[in-house]
Amino acid sequence: MIRVKITPNNKQSQLQYIREISGVNINKCIQCTKCSAGCPASARMDILPHEIIRLLQLGQVEKIFHSKSIWNCASCFVCTERCPRNIDIARLIEAIRLTIIRQPGKSKFKPDDVPGIIDDKMPQQVLVSGFRKYNR
């Protein structure tokens, strides 16, 4: 587990917003790490799912906002499925993403990015889900 400082007054409003729109009780986490062990995208993450929850518990949202992990979660729901404490981690990560992209100009995937990634076989589903996940 990474060593962290408790900073309760830092970014309280954002933390509260994440709690609200996710509906997740982060205090239930017992750091068993099943979420991180099962995560198929963990190789693309600098902060693992159980570490994200730990940082949230300690009020250190800023570290999470700057991580690449939140953009590399595929919402595959393995973590949610396996959590022995019934914490919906996929929902939590979605709430963190939304806390960022709902701010003006913070969308991660924009219409101008489409020509750079599109090919003949790409299903519509890719672009629709891309915009839903990375754009507001």
Added chain:
Amino acid sequence: MMYSYYPGCTLKTKAQDLERFALISAQVLGIELAEQQDWQCCGAVYPLAEDEIAGKLSAVRSLAAAHSKGEKLITLCAACHHVIKRVNADMYSNEFVRKRVNNYLQLPKNYNGEAKVLHYLELLRDDVGFSKLAEQVRMPLTGRKIGAYYGCLLLRPSNVMNFDDAENPSILEDFITALGATAVKYPFRTECCGGYLTVNDQEANEMAANIINSAIGLEVEEILTACPLCKYNLEKELGTNTKVRIVYFTELLAEALAIK
């Protein structure tokens, strides 16, 4: 049997095979699928945030339309199925969502999650029956080694999707067996292919590679899927490798029914 059918955007464009083979197979099996009028794109991903209501409206329109006809709603695309099924669960059990959606839509009658949503595979398993399906097979796929690829969206979260055992599912293997082929279980069959991450990261997709290598390692010749995005990601990763091909489950169904 008469059902309401929800196709979804990708089945009308890049994934026409998934739909075409499903519809001709349904005719042979005596299943009447009536495409819903004025259906709208489901949004491809289920809106996870508690306060996201607009993204759930199109699913509710389809659900309410099927319910008003007294028909079950049939889906084919794994993503559409995931969205519609989860929104239906919200409409049934989440007062916050139900109230806001009904206030907005102003349907002739409030919708409260009463409709039953079935994926085409569930329709085959539960309403037709795999043993009945096996009796209809005209060209058994004998000797073909086929690996089922479930991916995420049909299975998880299992308490809502209620599709099969999320860790050790068997519906696709039972389907493959009913068609006369050999179902090969390989370790990565329920792992994620990377999904929409392809828009965020265009580099090598190790998630898709793991699935393909796991299947090839057990001499799988064809990987079966119900999701256009999974098919795209797996084929992209496969490139020019011809050791295995990625096939929609409906294509094999039509082949076994000798109508492809």
